Amino acid sequence: MSKVEETTLARSFPARYAGRTVLAVGAHPDDVELGIGGTLARLSRAGARVVIAVASVPSHYGTRRKEAEASAKILGCELRVLLDGGGCQRIEDVKHYQLVGMLDDVVRELGPAAVLTHSASEMHSDHISVHNACVSTQRLRYFDFFAFNPTMCRPMPVPFYPRAYVDISETIEVKMHAIAAHESQFANRGIDLAIFRDTAHLMGRLVGVQYAEGLDVGRLLLN
Amino acid sequence: MSKVEETTLARSFPARYAGRTVLAVGAHPDDVELGIGGTLARLSRAGARVVIAVASVPSHYGTRRKEAEASAKILGCELRVLLDGGGCQRIEDVKHYQLVGMLDDVVRELGPAAVLTHSASEMHSDHISVHNACVSTQRLRYFDFFAFNPTMCRPMPVPFYPRAYVDISETIEVKMHAIAAHESQFANRGIDLAIFRDTAHLMGRLVGVQYAEGLDVGRLLLN
Amino acid sequence: MSKVEETTLARSFPARYAGRTVLAVGAHPDDVELGIGGTLARLSRAGARVVIAVASVPSHYGTRRKEAEASAKILGCELRVLLDGGGCQRIEDVKHYQLVGMLDDVVRELGPAAVLTHSASEMHSDHISVHNACVSTQRLRYFDFFAFNPTMCRPMPVPFYPRAYVDISETIEVKMHAIAAHESQFANRGIDLAIFRDTAHLMGRLVGVQYAEGLDVGRLLLN
Amino acid sequence: MSKVEETTLARSFPARYAGRTVLAVGAHPDDVELGIGGTLARLSRAGARVVIAVASVPSHYGTRRKEAEASAKILGCELRVLLDGGGCQRIEDVKHYQLVGMLDDVVRELGPAAVLTHSASEMHSDHISVHNACVSTQRLRYFDFFAFNPTMCRPMPVPFYPRAYVDISETIEVKMHAIAAHESQFANRGIDLAIFRDTAHLMGRLVGVQYAEGLDVGRLLLN
Amino acid sequence: MSKVEETTLARSFPARYAGRTVLAVGAHPDDVELGIGGTLARLSRAGARVVIAVASVPSHYGTRRKEAEASAKILGCELRVLLDGGGCQRIEDVKHYQLVGMLDDVVRELGPAAVLTHSASEMHSDHISVHNACVSTQRLRYFDFFAFNPTMCRPMPVPFYPRAYVDISETIEVKMHAIAAHESQFANRGIDLAIFRDTAHLMGRLVGVQYAEGLDVGRLLLN
């Protein structure tokens, strides 16, 4: 590998997290795949330990848990379910401070270099709760904090303006594969996945790459 | 140097721009020093070519031009003055499309990896014009785009919320030195510089470092 | 035609403007085509008189004027150029109150039922000037007021959140055709038009139709 | 009726919903009357089926339920109470996902062409919950989505900026009558209703009609 | 006068400026009357020196200048015209920095305790220019800084959210009288003034008084 290639690689976004831990937090199975599946695959491939924390499995526990595990495997990530008593649970089954407490525990254990989660502008109140809980965990220690595109099975307009874009040209197929792993949510309901690829393609062209995922920047220390 | 140190260095923010060009655009001499003097010094030290483009010298051409040159030297940057006929000029002496044209020329020539300039939320209309002109140059090619803290000699409240923070603990003294080089604006008017250090200190503590400069993120491709 | 079909047709968006005048205002040739070409084609087909007012032709007057005329014809619209002395002119060649005066004259003459123009969030200062001038013309008389998506030849991210969507499934090809008529801006510069179709496709799917254009709502009287 | 009159009528806002169902959702009895009583009366008169869904009756069940029924009758609307076990209930008595579920059921049953509810900017947290729940129901199917003015018995300033205005000049008296039907909230507490008429009068003059109600536009498909 | 009355008087808003100077800046004659005529009358009556600075007289110099003088006299204020060569001038006849310079001069001369002007959200670009110029003058010295309601002869919706309200119950008639003094703008064009009284009445009721004017707070030192 030439010096230039090495440098380029070294200063890439994934390189920032190589050898460190990245925590992706979603309200339900499939959320992080929809929002940042391509980003997580890139980080994992570049040598980061990537942990997906799913707050809760609200329905069809067996099926959706298995799908989440398959999907995490495709992305090269570890999976955790926060509210996990071996059956379905809803985020509203616990108080908000308990949700914060669960996330605090994960942050204390993992010491993540970055946390990525839902944004404050969402169509599902569970997504907003998870966002708010992640905001609170910032008090424990410094980590980069990003929020991803509103996520949903069936498209509807929700305001979101990304400030950062992750080039996922190399991992778009992995992302699509991971989304597809959630068969109960998509294939079994006859939902076409093409819009997720098309969205990534459109975002990519806004910044001159083939496919991209958009992120809002909550807190980023350029050191 | 150990492997770990090398990696840490490599994935640092300055490393992202090593061997590439960064363009900092200010409306008048002293603006980029106030906003991102510490950041520019770090980038320069890390091997980036840093060009400061001052849109215009509105008064005391000889004095302020010399101060700007001295300050750029302190920061390890090259200096350009865009409206430069060898005497004082005001940004409003040209049409906005002419200002955009001048910036377009600089962007075409330098091919910057990043552009840093004033934000849209400012107390001086020249600063906003420069911001808007830089926004337009984004159509020419991709570059990272950041906006810095409102800049002024005498403090007054202006809304600004940084999303990214550059650790300038190593270059705070260089920054203070570069600001002080603008004697006509500060020492000769009896203006105390302490507030600039204190602001950097406060920003630093928000993200766990000693001194920092805040940036808004306009466009950032994490590739 | 059945009663139901008649009713559905009657209460459609284009029907709102049938037999009335709609004014679309763009800063330069190609702007309204990019933003609302499909909408204008629909309105024209439904019996509205649609007037495209281009504020100025900033370069290659002969070529771009001809392209604008060809494009307007494709969309079924009339064309006017506001700053038109038979050669290139820039919006900044006149004072803002003069631009407002020109628009006032057009509004007084046409008595439009709706005005559609650039939004306040744009990447080109001429677009913002045109938006602001249209805002001012609202004082003369009531008309529906809409703002369209930021327009540009080469894609870059600009914040914009549409609140209304016009179904352009029937006129997407007309829109693409009208954009292509601006050869000097696209074909001759090797710019691919696919992104405009893809954007319309993505917007459409957000509201359950094949292709759509997004609008911000400035003022809308539901009477 | 002349052709012109027919056309004008046909393309009116109420005509858009003639023969279709419109769903108005309020947190408590009297909310939709205050926010959009005049709009609902117009829609009902124009042939729409208008259903008012009141989320809960928090106090004096018998009295307030009767008032709500009387008021709905005045407006020509059907009334539903979502949390209705024959006695007082509070929205917070159920989880948010249960509230969403109740609204989902209503949307599935009625297949509304439009939903109108509280906005996100409100002075009562129940109003915000109802807004958020309605936002979520948008995923089920397309319908026009509007939010109305903050509603309260005693006036206090709450930020809200309407983008659309419904001309209620013909139904202002019906609206006032419907509000007055909530005697327990107004007459019995000595609250003067004049402010609601005056507000409608002021809104009307902003868009050139005698009386109007203001709406924010959440999602509007102009097809 | 009892002790309590004295105290109440002393701590009133006008008392804050008794014996000090307040500067009201409008783009054209009639602007400050429409926005804060009642406030200025109260301040003047309470012993403040109130100076109205009109940036320019854009038309019918003789008539409008006389009207402005009559109106200022009604309000108990001094009048200045900034761009005043004895004939009509437009704000755009000077560069923005020249407008700032004129305001700087007035601020240096008067040393105002408060400046009140247009807000940044307006329907006329001259109003926005004046706002921006006033923002810049804040760097010279501390003064309270307020922005008033968008002003226009003919009503149209413009977003504005007041945070402070001045009780003008005692001076509403003076305000109406001062507005009426601008005969060329209102009576001679058949424009009804009732909306200005009604707006003040509505604002008043939001905060429990009979009539009020709304202000946005730019900078307020509670010392």
Next chain:
Amino acid sequence: MSKVEETTLARSFPARYAGRTVLAVGAHPDDVELGIGGTLARLSRAGARVVIAVASVPSHYGTRRKEAEASAKILGCELRVLLDGGGCQRIEDVKHYQLVGMLDDVVRELGPAAVLTHSASEMHSDHISVHNACVSTQRLRYFDFFAFNPTMCRPMPVPFYPRAYVDISETIEVKMHAIAAHESQFANRGIDLAIFRDTAHLMGRLVGVQYAEGLDVGRLLLN
């Protein structure tokens, strides 16, 4: 005391509330001290009755209750705990309408001239709940309504833009003393208090005084 001194004193911010009651509402012990400790001390010294309402003591009831009492005494304020059954309680232990009810009771009893509380932009969901509950109490009667800086033990960036500033140069030491009284939160956890003094110093310099606290203005009647 000279006439001038008397007048200056009379029209000061604290004088506005002399002989009246001011209510400061915080989610937990130490919140109002961090946000407005200096302001409360000034108001108390100027003759206002200042009541601190702490919504809940979530941990170490005995210790934190004692600290809160000591701190209130230092500031010259009365202390109330809203959810107080003699042991730890969480705000989420009650429904939001119950929290509103508790605040309503306090407002009815005290008839405050001003209420100061958390802003809507916060890092802790309890703070936001308290803010929202205070917003609702505004319907009961008029009072000035202010929101203070996001409060936290360990610094992290949270968006907040103050519009008003209270000069606390005379009470900064009292504020620091009151914060220090919460030993369990700071000294015992090794948290340095210097950042709170530095923040006040920086805010002060923005408006030309030595130390200040920043406030957002929710509702302010200038009568």
